[in-house]
Amino acid sequence: MNYYITTPLYYVNDEPHIGHVYTTVAADCLARYKRMSGCRTFFLTGTDEHGQKVAEAASKKQCQPQELADRMAAVYSELWSQLEISYDRFFRTTEPEHEKVVQTVFTRLLQQGDIYRGEYQGWYCVHEENYVTPVLENSQRLCPDCRRPVREVAEPSYFFRLSAYQEKVRQHILTYPDFVQPDFRRNEVLSFLSQGLLDLSVTRKNVSWGIPSPTPERYPVYVWFDALLNYLTGVGYLCQEETFTAFWPPSVQLIGKDIIRFHHIIWPAILMTLNLPLPEKIFAHGWWLVNRDKMSKSLGNVVSPRDVLKEYGSSAFRFFLLREVPFGLDGEYSETNFCKRYNSDLANDLGNLVNRTLNLVEKKCGGRIPEGQVEEVNRLTEEVQSLFREKMERLAYSEAIETVWRLVIHLNKFLDEKAPWRYQGEQAGRLLRPVVEGIRRVALFLSPFIPAACRDIYKMLGLQTDPAAGNWKDLFSPLPAGQNLGPRFILFPRRPP
Numbered sequence: 001m002n003y004y005i006t007t008p009l010y011y012v013n014d015e016p017h018i019g020h021v022y023t024t025v026a027a028d029c030l031a032r033y034k035r036m037s038g039c040r041t042f043f044l045t046g047t048d049e050h051g052q053k054v055a056e057a058a059s060k061k062q063c064q065p066q067e068l069a070d071r072m073a074a075v076y077s078e079l080w081s082q083l084e085i086s087y088d089r090f091f092r093t094t095e096p097e098h099e100k101v102v103q104t105v106f107t108r109l110l111q112q113g114d115i116y117r118g119e120y121q122g123w124y125c126v127h128e129e130n131y132v133t134p135v136l137e138n139s140q141r142l143c144p145d146c147r148r149p150v151r152e153v154a155e156p157s158y159f160f161r162l163s164a165y166q167e168k169v170r171q172h173i174l175t176y177p178d179f180v181q182p183d184f185r186r187n188e189v190l191s192f193l194s195q196g197l198l199d200l201s202v203t204r205k206n207v208s209w210g211i212p213s214p215t216p217e218r219y220p221v222y223v224w225f226d227a228l229l230n231y232l233t234g235v236g237y238l239c240q241e242e243t244f245t246a247f248w249p250p251s252v253q254l255i256g257k258d259i260i261r262f263h264h265i266i267w268p269a270i271l272m273t274l275n276l277p278l279p280e281k282i283f284a285h286g287w288w289l290v291n292r293d294k295m296s297k298s299l300g301n302v303v304s305p306r307d308v309l310k311e312y313g314s315s316a317f318r319f320f321l322l323r324e325v326p327f328g329l330d331g332e333y334s335e336t337n338f339c340k341r342y343n344s345d346l347a348n349d350l351g352n353l354v355n356r357t358l359n360l361v362e363k364k365c366g367g368r369i370p371e372g373q374v375e376e377v378n379r380l381t382e383e384v385q386s387l388f389r390e391k392m393e394r395l396a397y398s399e400a401i402e403t404v405w406r407l408v409i410h411l412n413k414f415l416d417e418k419a420p421w422r423y424q425g426e427q428a429g430r431l432l433r434p435v436v437e438g439i440r441r442v443a444l445f446l447s448p449f450i451p452a453a454c455r456d457i458y459k460m461l462g463l464q465t466d467p468a469a470g471n472w473k474d475l476f477s478p479l480p481a482g483q484n485l486g487p488r489f490i491l492f493p494r495r496p497p
């Protein structure tokens with residue numbers, strides 16, 4: 001089965017923040033899980049590089065917008081490599097083939113009458129790059145979303161006939177409950193639809209940096225329209241038909257809850273005009289808050305992903321994001337929560353299990369994998385596996401980890417009760433064998449979540465393979481008895497709280 005998964009494109013005018021990391025890590029975990037389930041997977045992420053904000057930022061830095069975009073695209077891709085993000089394609093909206101796709105789609109919609117020429121009169125927020133209905137505060141007109149002053153504009157523009165798709169989008173959402181996820185977001189989208197949709201302006205007369213529209217005026221295409229089409233170009237639409245046919249439509253698109261309208265309303269409407277099948281699932285996750293506030297530059301409470309990575313490494317960072325909060329809800333980010341989760345789950349439960357077990361194998365079995373029975377671990381593995389897969393299919397990451405923890409807890413308890421340190425030779429080995437075997441399975445289960453740490457566990461067990469390259473069938477292929485352990489080290493050193 002083929003599986004196509006996407007994150008939104010990240011805007012090159014923004015420094016990467018924890019929200020970007022969250023979406024990308026969640027998508028990566030799912031992509032890895034699907035690959036290990038035997039699916040042919042295409043995982044798309046990338047950068048959104050057009051728009052007035054990029055042009056203005058570049059001119060402040062006295063460089064070309066393309067140079068700024070190049071620099072920031074490199075910042076993102078470097079961060080993704082540090083976080084072990086296994087994307088299949090890093091897409092950039094300034095790639096030449098994307099320009100061709102955007103213009104072809106635009107032309108087709110013009111010909112069909114789904115895009116028409118009109119006049120926009122109203123207010124514009126430069127920050128959002130969007131026409132807005134301002135709110136009045138202290139006799140100043142402010143953007144309703146970001147509270148920055150807005151500009152009055154009156155300009156010719158091309159409009160996407162979004163209003164004509166209101167009922168079709170509504171019907172689709174009602175017919176396919178998986179389309180808007182989590183469930184509780186559906187009513188939010190439906191209530192927005194019931195207020196009525198206005199046609200959407202898809203060109204910007206006064207923006208200098210964008211894809212020229214195929215119109216006599218060549219006004220640049222509105223960044224959001226341009227960016228949404230990346231999900232098509234990125235998988236080969238009009239460019240690599242074979243890839244496109246294999247993977248379209250998206251199986252899962254992950255987004256933050258702030259971009260629901262674009263993805264649950266405008267995006268399906270665009271696909272309807274192109275007669276393309278709609279994504280199976282578009283899942284909106286929550287925000288990471290600091291003291292219940294959204295992280296923002298102006299509040300000065302932004303957590304830098306690079307600092308967290310430097311301090312804790314990729315595994316601990318990925319683990320915290322996916323374990324701490326049920327996917328879909330908001331979460332509270334704090335150093336205290338992070339450290340607590342790290343010490344209890346990673347240093348104590350998992351790290352200590354690996355450490356004390358392998359120490360005992362060294363001492364009691366000469367550092368070789370011992371002989372012994374593993375029926376009990378097999379039984380528990382089967383149980384955990386079926387629950388784990390059910391939870392992963394629902395993107396219930398946190399619950400999936402909890403399920404694996406049943407195995408971790410069982411193994412720790414088994415060690416405590418059977419006390420293999422009291423025995424010698426084969427007798428000690430027989431008690432250690434199921435624990436060593438259990439540890440290997442834990443590493444396989446957790447590999448989509450914390451790939452680097454699981455690779456290390458495999459190495460310490462003396463295995464030459466990467467669990468991420470494996471398959472769920474490997475759960476039941478036992479470690480060869482007599483094999484030497486690899487070099488060992490402390491996986492997750494305990495942190496002072």
Ligand SMILES: [Zn+2]
Pocket residue numbers: 125126127128143144145146147148
């Ligand atoms: Zn704004």
